[in-house]
Amino acid sequence: MPQPHRVQSGILVNLDSPVLFDCGSGVLPRLLNCASIGHVFLTHLHLDHVADVMSLIKAKWLCESHDLRIYGPSGTREWISRVFDAYPYMLGRMNIEVFEMADQDRVSLGRYEIICAKTAHGMPSLGYGIADEEGRVRVVYSGDTEPVKSIAVLGNGADLLIHECSFPDSVPDVTNHTTPRMLGEMMAGVAVGRIILTHLYPHTIGFEDEMVATVHEYCGCDVTIGEDMETVVLDSGP
Template sequence: MLEVIFLGTGGIMPTRERNVPAIALRYNGEILLFDAGEGTVRQMNTAGLSPMKVDKIFITHFHGDHYLGLAALIQTMNLWNRERPLHIYGPKYTFEFVQNFLKTGFFRPGFDIHIHELGESRLKFNGYEVWSFGVEHGVPALGYVFKERDKRGKFLPEKLARYGLSGGPVLGKLEREGRIEWKGRIIHLEDVTGPRRRGVKVAYTGDTRPTERVRLFSEGADLLIHDATYLSPEHRGDSYHSTVGEACEVARRCSAKLLALFHRAFRYSYEEYLEGARFHCGDVNFLVPRDFDVLTHRAGKFDVRNLLEDGG
């Protein structure tokens, strides 16, 4: 099962209702963290998520609202006697920035921290991949894609019967090896299964102007989390952010199934922003996430609930 937990949905500075960016993605018991603005430890505690289950942190860029919670996260892990290594991924200068704050104050972590500077990369893990790609924000900055690996099709009883297969260890071997010899015949896995099932795809842009590269990497996403800081170009000015209308257009062009409008500027109330999104997005299936909203992927779509409203 895959869950996306919005720990902080605001932009630039925290408000009474929302914290700065941090998104937890929970997959098969593992928690991946995308950005870690100030207060992320508190947000995780409120959401019932343990920092000790985080082994990988992906930072989009080094503006304070996206990374200042890293030091507190690492110190919390150390306080709880963490032993497993922690991997931190980010754009150019990640090594320099992380090393600098690790030397601040009377603190040294008691576990290994591995720092990875990425360009356009494709990282392979157990059951999923994380892709990184450049975005346009005026400083070195990345977007990320979580892509669950495609799964084999289901075993089809009528095809199994055709080859005289009924289950048990022989099917386990076929699944592991992709082919077996059975009663003098070579049987391939695809001979007895249905179409492959596409893995879930979640794209997160971080802060960016709308770009063709964002569209390409987000193509066909089940969930696109796109910078939508402002409601109008006039409010944005010359900053390297996107408007709600621009984010909706990217989602429309890349055929995203669901768009999460992210990094809402503190000048907008939820109601004002939602009204603007309804005006701009038209036929796009969109969501204005709140802190502690949880998106759970079931049966090909995301269900939404809020941890605070639903009691956890």
């Protein structure tokens, strides 16, 4: 949920070219060169993850960058069609391809491969892993989800897991999302280099240090709270 120093969900990964994962409200103004983005991967279709997609499409058109591939779970193609129905003046102005993905589907992007993992969010939803040219998964992004084995398996051996942690443990009966203890229990014994906690609801304000400590207690790896415009640089690997 937006706060004065935060916007909604969006993660830009520089592979051979920039790839955007989710595009919630406020993400577009944070993109320094939206024309360079040719691939967008959506974890699910809730508004806080897709609100700026149409704004991105129009911005690319205004920049005379007319090609865009959008990947997402079941329902993505119909959603895009309905968005264009609301803005018919944009029809035919862009070359947009939409791909509906499923668990374990893979997309090759130059030297890298995007791996899809089914998640649990009460609607069709996916997490994504990014594998290098050696086939090793380097980064995993959960999107919104309850703890699921597919993300833990995908993250085993990864350098970085970006995982939602929407509520502190003091909020009871959390479903469709994850708390620190739930995440820690899921990742206990999983070899991951670092975990960044994202998708923080206002309920987490004031509990950030406690949340980090709880996840670290289970996992033993470096755990931090994600910050808007934060840059993480991974080494080239072994």
